[in-house]
Amino acid sequence: MLFVHGFADLWWSWRHQLTAFAEAGYRAVAVDLRGYGDSDKPPRGYDGWTLSNDIAGLVRALGHNDAILVGHADGGLVCWATAVLHPQLVRAIAVVDSPHPISLRDGALRDGAQRKALLPTFLAYQVPWRPERKLVRDNSREIERLARLRSGPEWRDTPEFADVVDRLRAAIRIPGVAHCTLEYQRWAFRSQWRPDGRRFMKAMDVPLSLPVLQVHGVLDPYVLASTLRRCARHAPGRRLKFIDGAGHYAHQEKPEAVTAELLGFVRGV
Numbered sequence: 001m002l003f004v005h006g007f008a009d010l011w012w013s014w015r016h017q018l019t020a021f022a023e024a025g026y027r028a029v030a031v032d033l034r035g036y037g038d039s040d041k042p043p044r045g046y047d048g049w050t051l052s053n054d055i056a057g058l059v060r061a062l063g064h065n066d067a068i069l070v071g072h073a074d075g076g077l078v079c080w081a082t083a084v085l086h087p088q089l090v091r092a093i094a095v096v097d098s099p100h101p102i103s104l105r106d107g108a109l110r111d112g113a114q115r116k117a118l119l120p121t122f123l124a125y126q127v128p129w130r131p132e133r134k135l136v137r138d139n140s141r142e143i144e145r146l147a148r149l150r151s152g153p154e155w156r157d158t159p160e161f162a163d164v165v166d167r168l169r170a171a172i173r174i175p176g177v178a179h180c181t182l183e184y185q186r187w188a189f190r191s192q193w194r195p196d197g198r199r200f201m202k203a204m205d206v207p208l209s210l211p212v213l214q215v216h217g218v219l220d221p222y223v224l225a226s227t228l229r230r231c232a233r234h235a236p237g238r239r240l241k242f243i244d245g246a247g248h249y250a251h252q253e254k255p256e257a258v259t260a261e262l263l264g265f266v267r268g269v
Helices: 011-023 048-061 074-085 101-110 112-124 130-150 159-172 177-193 195-204 225-233 255-267
Strands: 002-004 029-031 067-072 090-096 212-217 239-243
Touching: 002 011, 002 048, 002 074, 011 029, 011 067, 011 255, 048 074, 048 195, 067 074, 074 090, 074 101, 074 195, 090 255, 101 112, 101 195, 101 225, 112 177, 112 225, 130 159, 130 177, 159 177, 177 195, 212 225, 212 255, 225 239, 239 255
Parallel strands: 002 029, 002 067, 067 090, 090 212, 212 239
Antiparallel strands: none
């Protein structure tokens, strides 16, 4: 099983699930995506094609012919892409608070509430250098602001939340990480008007026949449930599970509930 983190995050976000799946007898691996943590930070390669190739290459490098992919937010989008572009290497995918790329695009275009939730930060990230400075300024205060804004109220006041924020603040200040983090968002937006983005979305516009689990925090203010429901067209056999009391970081806010859903899903694959 390969676990993939989301925006401004790192492999450690899957700590609860790594422990649980290792104890259940699975080989569980979490990765720092390209541009994050201890991974390389090249100047380019933050497009859907290259990121899916990274995951496919990692599965092979670990000595496996296929894997179950688990992703959160941006990491979930990478899982969707890998399932479509490298179907022979993907046995199943489970995504947390992460809609299909086309569903996310359509939600932002057609759903006023989703557009209001997504676009202010998404558009702000398109200008050069200013967003990078904001992510690292004042001891990376912006990282805590985003985490508080997008998580459920129960988790925000816990010692674990404070620990997570401290780790994320340190991670975003690793040289090059703030810029690489934003390059994901920039490609996702700017490519919509370029041939590479149109080709990517055309490639993604197919129904997946492999097993798909979608887990969503009921209190997620960033990716809305209405957007998750749009995914049925591209994952007609998917299982959609809602986690009460959780926001955008459901796997960390309610780890027992999310892990139980993941274990039940994986055992049936």
